[in-house]
Amino acid sequence: MLEAYLKGRCDIATPCSRVDSVKETDEVYDFIVVGAGTAGSIVAGRLSEMKNYKVLLLEAGGPEPIGSRPPSFYRNFWSNKDIDWSFRTVPGKYCLDQGDKGCMWPRGKVLGGTSVLNGMMYHRGHAADYVTWGKDWSWEKNLPYFLKTEGNREIGTVVKDDYHSDSGPLPVQRFRYQPPFLHDLLRAIEEAGIPIVDDLVDPTTPEGFTITQMFTENGQRYTTARAFLKPRRERPNLHVKLHAHVFKVLIENNVARGVQYYDEKGQVQTVFAAKEVILSAGALNSPHILFHSGIGPRRMLEKHGISVVADLPVGQNLRNHVGITLYLTLTKTGNREVLDWSVLTEYLLKRDGPMSSTGITQLSGQLYSSLANKSLNQPDLQFFFNGFYAECSQTGRIGEPVGNCSVKGINMSVNAVALLPRSVGYIMLNSSDPLVPPLFYPEYFSHPDDMVMVKDGANHAHSIIKSDVSIEFIVPLNE
Numbered sequence: 001m002l003e004a005y006l007k008g009r010c011d012i013a014t015p016c017s018r019v020d021s022v023k024e025t026d027e028v029y030d031f032i033v034v035g036a037g038t039a040g041s042i043v044a045g046r047l048s049e050m051k052n053y054k055v056l057l058l059e060a061g062g063p064e065p066i067g068s069r070p071p072s073f074y075r076n077f078w079s080n081k082d083i084d085w086s087f088r089t090v091p092g093k094y095c096l097d098q099g100d101k102g103c104m105w106p107r108g109k110v111l112g113g114t115s116v117l118n119g120m121m122y123h124r125g126h127a128a129d130y131v132t133w134g135k136d137w138s139w140e141k142n143l144p145y146f147l148k149t150e151g152n153r154e155i156g157t158v159v160k161d162d163y164h165s166d167s168g169p170l171p172v173q174r175f176r177y178q179p180p181f182l183h184d185l186l187r188a189i190e191e192a193g194i195p196i197v198d199d200l201v202d203p204t205t206p207e208g209f210t211i212t213q214m215f216t217e218n219g220q221r222y223t224t225a226r227a228f229l230k231p232r233r234e235r236p237n238l239h240v241k242l243h244a245h246v247f248k249v250l251i252e253n254n255v256a257r258g259v260q261y262y263d264e265k266g267q268v269q270t271v272f273a274a275k276e277v278i279l280s281a282g283a284l285n286s287p288h289i290l291f292h293s294g295i296g297p298r299r300m301l302e303k304h305g306i307s308v309v310a311d312l313p314v315g316q317n318l319r320n321h322v323g324i325t326l327y328l329t330l331t332k333t334g335n336r337e338v339l340d341w342s343v344l345t346e347y348l349l350k351r352d353g354p355m356s357s358t359g360i361t362q363l364s365g366q367l368y369s370s371l372a373n374k375s376l377n378q379p380d381l382q383f384f385f386n387g388f389y390a391e392c393s394q395t396g397r398i399g400e401p402v403g404n405c406s407v408k409g410i411n412m413s414v415n416a417v418a419l420l421p422r423s424v425g426y427i428m429l430n431s432s433d434p435l436v437p438p439l440f441y442p443e444y445f446s447h448p449d450d451m452v453m454v455k456d457g458a459n460h461a462h463s464i465i466k467s468d469v470s471i472e473f474i475v476p477l478n479e
């Protein structure tokens with residue numbers, strides 16, 4: 001029903017500026033970009049600026065759903081197989097709150113990719129994160145490109161212009177609406193002795209908590225597809241093909257010559273690249289395509305009957321931000337708005353109110369664990385909060401978690417996450433059928449340092465929820 005209301009708003013539904021899918025692809029393009037996600041939308045959009053290049057962008061998913069525009073619905077599409085690849089890891093000792101199904105790893109299968117269902121926070125890596133990437137990928141070399149993408153609306157008010165730009169196509173700013181409880185949380189953080197800062201992107205203030213700037217404009221999510229493809233959708237040299245599941249890069253004499261994909265009818269199509277094939281199918285799917293192209297560990301490929309083109313350790317350096325979640329119940333807060341007609345009306349008329357934000361998730365922080373090297377200015381812990389979402393929950397109450405609903409008050413949670421995990425997992429082929437997802441082995445906590453970092457993170461989170469300010473609102477931890 002909500003979607004029907006949203007469809008009637010031109011700036012949300014954008015009926016005249018949708019990115020159309022071509023019916024059939026041509027035989028040859030200069031560049032073929034695989035995956036129209038966060039990265040692929042930018043790469044294809046930028047390449048098409050050169051009029052003499054013919055660019056094809058292939059995406060396994062369909063168009064961006066209108067319902068993904070209100071920021072408060074950001075979790076609503078997780079596990080929806082039309083939009084999310086709905087990956088799960090191989091079950092292990094961790095993610096026990098998710099039963100024996102393994103850990104949930106949402107990944108966008110849609111134009112815009114994971115920028116359609118992520119938390120929208122505008123983050124960059126810290127300068128020190130790039131040191132191990134080699135000199136061509138240093139933070140200084142990346143900075144001009146960060147600036148080229150960013151359209152910051154709050155330079156001079158929230159952030160300084162030293163590391164920000166206002167001229168890029170991707171709008172960046174804080175949400176218009178913050179639940180009043182978010183300011184109570186900020187007071188609790190301050191009382192715990194943790195700095196409150198304006199800008200965690202500024203490498204000179206790496207530590208602290210802030211109300212994060214977001215990819216948002218006019219109360220809506222702004223995906224990279226919207227920023228980089230929509231304005232270029234009428235260029236004759238850019239073709240976008242949706243529902244195109246790429247399964248193989250064609251390689252001849254060690255050169256990528258083209259790709260093969262299944263179209264919407266399940267037919268195999270072949271398309272060639274005169275210059276380059278660019279794989280931007282995400283950290284989990286790009287290795288899978290390489291496996292089926294004959295690039296990966298020899299033994300695994302041969303086991304599945306795939307001819308080996310290059311014996312390489314693809315999929316062998318799988319790292320993920322592992323963390324812990326503390327669940328809490330708020331008993332006293334006056335913030336008990338529900339997703340009701342007045343909240344919807346406020347959004348439809350003004351693009352403001354609880355639907356225009358992600359509740360307390362817009363608050364985030366970075367701190368050092370006992371293992372961090374402070375002289376590098378490289379915090380290794382990040383903190384997120386969950387709650388106060390005006391979303392379609394069971395009861396409509398803001399802040400209701402996906403799981404059981406509390407009868408005592410409003411549920412919220414705090415996550416402490418290790419940003420520089422040492423545990424290394426791997427991705428393995430599960431079948432010779434490219435439509436069968438691979439197996440993900442995250443190997444969480446196989447390195448003992450990760451447990452130290454996560455425990456330090458839990459202690460920081462505890463210091464916030466034990467503050468006098470918090471105790472006013474929060475009853476003790478759920479079992």
Ligand SMILES: Cc1cc2nc3c(=O)[nH]c(=O)nc-3n(C[C@H](O)[C@H](O)[C@H](O)COP(=O)(O)OP(=O)(O)OC[C@H]3O[C@@H](n4cnc5c(N)ncnc54)[C@H](O)[C@@H]3O)c2cc1C
Pocket residue numbers: 034035036037038039040058059060061105106107108109110111112113114115117118119120121122123244245246247280281282283285286289
């Ligand atoms: C729940 C969640 C919350 C997050 N929150 C934030 C945040 O607040 N801020 C932030 O900066 N980052 C956040 N991230 C991380 C960020 O979203 C990702 O790092 C980023 O989107 C990855 O971009 P990508 O282009 O590599 O992959 P994706 O954006 O996932 O794009 C890959 C694209 O390739 C397509 N594709 C895959 N396989 C094929 C195939 N075989 N054929 C054709 N197409 C294919 C996919 O459908 C998808 O569209 C979050 C991530 C998650 C999962």
